[in-house]
Amino acid sequence: MIAHFARASFAALVLVVVAFWSRAEAQEIKGGLRGRVTVEEIGGPVPGAVVAIDSIGVDVVADQDGRFFFQDLDAGRYDVTVSKPDSGLVTTRLSGVAVSPGRMTEIAPQMEAEIIELEVWDVPQEEFDEGEELVPAALEIQSALPQIATAIDADIIARGGGSDVGDALTKAAGISVVDSRYVVVRGLSDRYNVVTLNGARIPSPDPDKRAVNVDIFPTSLVDNLVASKTFSPRLAGESTGGNIDIITKAIPRENFAKFSLTNGVDTLAS
Numbered sequence: 001m002i003a004h005f006a007r008a009s010f011a012a013l014v015l016v017v018v019a020f021w022s023r024a025e026a027q028e029i030k031g032g033l034r035g036r037v038t039v040e041e042i043g044g045p046v047p048g049a050v051v052a053i054d055s056i057g058v059d060v061v062a063d064q065d066g067r068f069f070f071q072d073l074d075a076g077r078y079d080v081t082v083s084k085p086d087s088g089l090v091t092t093r094l095s096g097v098a099v100s101p102g103r104m105t106e107i108a109p110q111m112e113a114e115i116i117e118l119e120v121w122d123v124p125q126e127e128f129d130e131g132e133e134l135v136p137a138a139l140e141i142q143s144a145l146p147q148i149a150t151a152i153d154a155d156i157i158a159r160g161g162g163s164d165v166g167d168a169l170t171k172a173a174g175i176s177v178v179d180s181r182y183v184v185v186r187g188l189s190d191r192y193n194v195v196t197l198n199g200a201r202i203p204s205p206d207p208d209k210r211a212v213n214v215d216i217f218p219t220s221l222v223d224n225l226v227a228s229k230t231f232s233p234r235l236a237g238e239s240t241g242g243n244i245d246i247i248t249k250a251i252p253r254e255n256f257a258k259f260s261l262t263n264g265v266d267t268l269a270s
Contacts, residue, residue: 031099033070035107037062037082039089046111049084075101082109090114150174152225154249165222165246166215172227175242182211185242186229192241198248201236214244220258223249 037049045066052059053070055078062068077098083091089111099105150172162168166180176184185193190211195202202212224247228235235243 029075029101030072031075031101032104033073033078033080033097033099033107034104035068035109037066037068037109037111040110040112046084046087046089049082049111051109052081052083054079054081073099075099080107080109082111084111088114150227150229152227154219154223157219157222157225162219164215164219165217165225168219168222168225169214169227169244172225174229175227175244177214181213181215182209183214183242183244185227185244188241193244194236194242195244195246196236197246199245214246217246221248223247 033053035051037046037051038044039046045062045064047062047064047066049062049066049068050059051062051068053073056073058070060068060070077096080094080097081091082094083089090113092109092111094107094109097105097107152168152172156171157168160168160171162170164180166177166183169175169183170177174186178184182190183193183195184190190209193211195212195214197217204210204212206213226245226247228243228245
């Protein structure tokens with residue numbers, strides 16, 4: 001009886017060992033596949049790329065770093081497709097990727113940017129007169145200044161419709177005009193601002209103020225207005241707030257005459 005029980009126990013033990021061994025062998029035949037999807041030549045990752053194994057119909061989505069992972073794959077060769085719709089990248093296919101039993105296979109698929117050929121456009125060459133300016137004078141003046149400044153040329157002044165320099169300066173950023181005549185730059189009062197005419201300092205007509213009445217200059221005589229908003233060694237020492245330089249037009253080559261007519265009524269006069 002004891003011998004029979006011993007033989008039965010031994011047989012059961014053998015069956016358990018064989019079953020465990022068979023299961024271990026079954027697990028060893030599985031393999032894995034992993035990698036990182038990048039853009040060719042650039043080398044950057046492709047997050048959200050769809051990596052699919054065509055033969056078994058399984059796909060995964062790459063993470064933010066472009067990495068993907070497959071597990072529990074049977075040993076063999078697989079065709080892998082990498083795509084990302086509406087990204088401008090061409091779908092990539094890798095054929096015959098070998099997966100070994102019990103091992104993790106590494107691949108590094110690279111995607112190319114889609115090249116779109118555009119139609120040929122013929123741009124006709126425009127002919128300019130010899131004396132015509134291609135670049136506005138205000139931009140040339142503004143780019144040549146060593147400090148932060150705003151330049152307004154005669155064309156911009158004419159489009160603004162202002163009749164005097166006071167109206168024209170209201171179109172410049174960071175500059176306000178009080179009572180249509182006193183300039184305030186970056187919120188600083190008249191004692192910190194200087195007004196010049198072609199580079200020459202303009203004195204104030206008011207004995208109690210240093211402010212210059214800019215409304216006495218008609219825009220018809222102005223070629224450019226240059227408003228410097230930062231201090232520069234080339235400017236007067238008092239212009240810590242700003243310096244307004246009124247540049248007049250050159251002497252005309254031909255004679256001309258202009259006139260204007262205005263009227264007004266003083267309702268307080270008897």
